[in-house]
Amino acid sequence: MNVSEKHAFRFSESFFGRVALAIIGKPSVAAVVYRPSPWARAHATFYGDETASETMGGACGYGNLFSNGYGIDTAALSTTLFNNGFACGTCYQIKCVKSPWCYSGVQFTTVTATNLCPPNWAKDTNNGGWCNPPRVHFDMSKPAFMKIAQWKAGIVPIMYRRVPCIRRGGLRFYFQGNGYWLLVYVMNVGGGGDIAKMWVKGSKTGWISMSHNWGASYQAFATLTGQSLSFKITSYTSKETIICWNVAPANWNVGLTYKSNVNFH
Numbered sequence: 001m002n003v004s005e006k007h008a009f010r011f012s013e014s015f016f017g018r019v020a021l022a023i024i025g026k027p028s029v030a031a032v033v034y035r036p037s038p039w040a041r042a043h044a045t046f047y048g049d050e051t052a053s054e055t056m057g058g059a060c061g062y063g064n065l066f067s068n069g070y071g072i073d074t075a076a077l078s079t080t081l082f083n084n085g086f087a088c089g090t091c092y093q094i095k096c097v098k099s100p101w102c103y104s105g106v107q108f109t110t111v112t113a114t115n116l117c118p119p120n121w122a123k124d125t126n127n128g129g130w131c132n133p134p135r136v137h138f139d140m141s142k143p144a145f146m147k148i149a150q151w152k153a154g155i156v157p158i159m160y161r162r163v164p165c166i167r168r169g170g171l172r173f174y175f176q177g178n179g180y181w182l183l184v185y186v187m188n189v190g191g192g193g194d195i196a197k198m199w200v201k202g203s204k205t206g207w208i209s210m211s212h213n214w215g216a217s218y219q220a221f222a223t224l225t226g227q228s229l230s231f232k233i234t235s236y237t238s239k240e241t242i243i244c245w246n247v248a249p250a251n252w253n254v255g256l257t258y259k260s261n262v263n264f265h
Contacts, residue, residue, distance in 0.1 A: 033164075033191070033265050034192045036093075036161050036162060040136070040160060041157065041158070042136040042137060042157075043155055043158060044075075044096075044139070044140055044145065044148075044155065044156055045130055045137070045138075045155045046139065046141065046142045046151065047076065047140075048142050050146075052065075052074070052141040052142065055072070055141045058115030058116075059076075059082075059085065059115050059116035059214070059215050060088035060089065060115060060116075060215040060216045061217050062114050062185070065114060068174075068188070068257075069172075069187070072141050072143040073110060073141070074111055074112050075092070075112070075113055075115070075138045075141065075144065076113075076115035076131075076138075076140075077113050077116060077137075078117050078119075078130070078131040078132075078133070078136060078139075079116070079117075079131065079133050080135065080136050081113070081138075082116045085212070085214050085215040086195075086196065086212075087194060088215050088216040089114075089165065089216055090113045091112050091165040091193050092113070092161065092162055093108040093110050094109055094110075094111060094138060094148060094160045095158060095159050095160075096149040096157070096158055097156075097159050098157050099149065099156045099157055101149045101153030101156055102148065103147075103150070106147065106148055108148070109147040111141075111144050112193065113193075115139075117130075117131035117137060117139040118131060119131055119132045138158065138160065162237075164190070164191055164193075165192070165193035166190065167188045168188075169259065170244065170261045171231075171233065171244055171259075171262065172187040172257050172258070172260070173185070173231065173244075173260070174187065174258075175248070175253070175255065175257075175258070176254050176255070177254055179223060179224075179225045181219065181221050182200065182219065182222065183213060183218075183219045184200070184210070184220075185215075185216055186216050186233065187216065188263070189216075189264060190263040191237075191238060191240070191263070192238050193264075194236035195216065195218070195233055195234070195236055196234045196236035196239070197210075197233070197234040198218040198231060198232070198233050199231065200222075200229055200230070200231055202227035202228070202229060203250065204227050205222070205224070205227070208222050227250055228246050228248060228252075230243065230246055230247060231244045231247055231260070232244075242262050242263075242264065243262075244260035244261075244262055247259075
């Protein structure tokens with residue numbers, strides 16, 4: 001192998017160590033692969049009971065977490081982490097540390113952010129106001145908390161890190177609104193799990209920018225009835241943009257969920 005071949009090999013190895021090929025709608029393009037962040041310190045509590053029924057709904061707007069693929073391994077984030085809803089769908093590994101309540105031999109559990117843990121200004125930040133800014137805090141579902149510590153602890157110190165969200169299938173789009181206003185909840189987001197920008201395209205329109213409503217929802221004030229709909233989405237974390245072509249048929253309706261065949265990684 002000559003010098004130029006060695007340089008080419010190193011470039012190829014470095015480049016493909018960071019990206020992977022994915023089918024984005026129609027053509028094949030280089031897709032960003034989200035990598036875990038460094039470990040950091042925080043604290044965790046839990047809410048609800050063993051059924052995780054109280055975690056249903058939530059500020060991200062995912063509705064029934066069971067039917068929409070998120071299950072019981074979820075958490076509400078403190079305001080500092082929630083980032084006005086842009087952190088909805090992000091995934092974290094959490095491990096209990098330096099507490100007698102920690103389960104030994106448990107490395108970590110993985111949760112998805114589906115809710116906001118609001119501040120409690122009536123209580124001190126270090127005594128009940130666990131989600132008050134600037135604290136970084138996870139209020140986990142009780143089943144998720146019980147994977148790392150005994151529930152009687154109430155609150156435990158943890159280490160956490162952002163990790164890629166591993167999702168089956170493509171992005172899902174739940175429609176609300178009317179003939180002049182389309183509100184879309186985006187679910188089952190892989191990779192970084194989050195969304196920064198979103199556009200919709202009818203079969204008779206160009207790309208229409210959608211504004212962030214709240215949580216994982218985006219809205220467009222446009223007349224799109226009778227048109228098949230495609231979506232363009234940019235990840236908040238990786239800045240990658242993917243296109244989901246012809247997600248909904250021309251006879252789409254509100255109250256239904258439409259699935260694509262592409263996702264972030």
